[in-house]
Amino acid sequence: MIQLPSSLKVFRYSLFLFVFTACQNSATDQIVTRENIEATPQQVAGTENKEQPEGMVWIPGGIYTIGSEDKHAKRTEGPSYEVKVDGFWMDETEVTNAQFRKFVEATGYKTVAERPVDWEELKQMAPPGTLKPHDSLLAPGSMVFQPNPAANLHDISQWWAWVNGADWQHPYGPESNIDAKENHPVVHIAYEDAQAYARWAGKKLPTEAQWEVAARGGEGHQSFAWGDKLTPEGKYLANFYQGQFPDNNSAKDGFEKTAPVKSFAPNGFGLYDMIGNVWEWTSDWYRPDTHVKNKKDGLKGCVNPNGPSSSYDPQDPLVPKRVTKGGSFLCSDEYCSNYRPSARMATAYDSGQEHLGFRCVKN
Numbered sequence: 001m002i003q004l005p006s007s008l009k010v011f012r013y014s015l016f017l018f019v020f021t022a023c024q025n026s027a028t029d030q031i032v033t034r035e036n037i038e039a040t041p042q043q044v045a046g047t048e049n050k051e052q053p054e055g056m057v058w059i060p061g062g063i064y065t066i067g068s069e070d071k072h073a074k075r076t077e078g079p080s081y082e083v084k085v086d087g088f089w090m091d092e093t094e095v096t097n098a099q100f101r102k103f104v105e106a107t108g109y110k111t112v113a114e115r116p117v118d119w120e121e122l123k124q125m126a127p128p129g130t131l132k133p134h135d136s137l138l139a140p141g142s143m144v145f146q147p148n149p150a151a152n153l154h155d156i157s158q159w160w161a162w163v164n165g166a167d168w169q170h171p172y173g174p175e176s177n178i179d180a181k182e183n184h185p186v187v188h189i190a191y192e193d194a195q196a197y198a199r200w201a202g203k204k205l206p207t208e209a210q211w212e213v214a215a216r217g218g219e220g221h222q223s224f225a226w227g228d229k230l231t232p233e234g235k236y237l238a239n240f241y242q243g244q245f246p247d248n249n250s251a252k253d254g255f256e257k258t259a260p261v262k263s264f265a266p267n268g269f270g271l272y273d274m275i276g277n278v279w280e281w282t283s284d285w286y287r288p289d290t291h292v293k294n295k296k297d298g299l300k301g302c303v304n305p306n307g308p309s310s311s312y313d314p315q316d317p318l319v320p321k322r323v324t325k326g327g328s329f330l331c332s333d334e335y336c337s338n339y340r341p342s343a344r345m346a347t348a349y350d351s352g353q354e355h356l357g358f359r360c361v362k363n
């Protein structure tokens with residue numbers, strides 16, 4: 001196991017382009033007002049006259065509130081505001097190992113984690129003067145959770161390690177396998193891997209707005225997808241982390257790592273594991289101020305919003321990042337509490353991790 005030096009992140013990621021961004025949407029010329037938007041989640045018809053794609057459920061179009069300013073929310077999750085989204089189909093579960101295997105068998109696709117890093121190509125994107133890292137750091141691999149006692153919760157290198165040979169078929173490293181995990185979500189998936197699968201399947205990755213609307217299950221605007229309590233009547237409704245983070249996972253919800261999809265009840269739209277299990281890619285670039293900008297634009301500017309035109313994470317400005325949503329089996333109330341629909345993570349576009357997967361949508 002090789003601890004990941006922070007500099008490796010820079011080696012593996014391309015340079016960030018500092019571009020002022022706007023709330024972009026797919027209908028920028030269309031003036032939309034409260035008056036001419038008649039559809040609401042309640043008013044939109046269901047799936048009648050639509051042919052249901054296998055394994056997908058219909059998310060009705062309408063005006064929805066996303067973002068949050070409640071006591072659980074981080075600053076980048078707010079403010080809350082209204083968006084209009086058209087109806088769309090969404091995979092009812094995270095993409096599973098079995099589903100991803102079909103794609104790989106049909107196409108011969110190799111994921112980012114399975115490819116060696118081309119230093120000649122990468123150094124063009126690294127800061128001038130960057131020295132070539134040791135060959136072992138350019139070998140194929142991915143980030144694996146290593147539950148050591150942590151002195152503080154601000155240094156993620158205490159519980160994440162770069163492991164050569166870790167990939168979707170070897171989630172914990174070269175000696176591991178997914179033999180009994182066909183129905184678990186596929187992990188160690190970088191953004192381009194998710195995109196490649198989506199293209200092959202004739203689908204797309206969801207926008208952040210689509211994802212959050214879907215995760216709320218049509219049940220209104222609440223802290224958690226299922227209400228205002230994390231564990232109503234002591235019940236665990238998603239796969240997240242219980243116990244002391246990061247080295248004493250009590251797995252009270254029944255799962256220490258990933259769970260088979262559909263281990264928990266679906267939300268109001270019939271979607272499983274939107275919250276927890278594994279983080280899910282969206283197609284939006286990350287910016288901390290996306291919601292501030294969108295709210296300023298008002299509803300007329302936020303019809304099918306699809307994120308800013310480029311990425312900016314002030315913590316890590318050289319690395320282009322997409323928004324990931326939903327939290328994972330590693331989200332703990334002691335640490336990140338990202339098991340909420342409004343929670344949003346900035347994730348490096350070429351990052352595969354043990355707790356990162358995806359699902360697709362179709363219009």
Ligand SMILES: [Ca+2]
Binds near residue numbers: 254255
């Ligand atoms: Ca768990």
Ligand SMILES: [Ca+2]
Binds near residue numbers: 273278280326
């Ligand atoms: Ca999930």
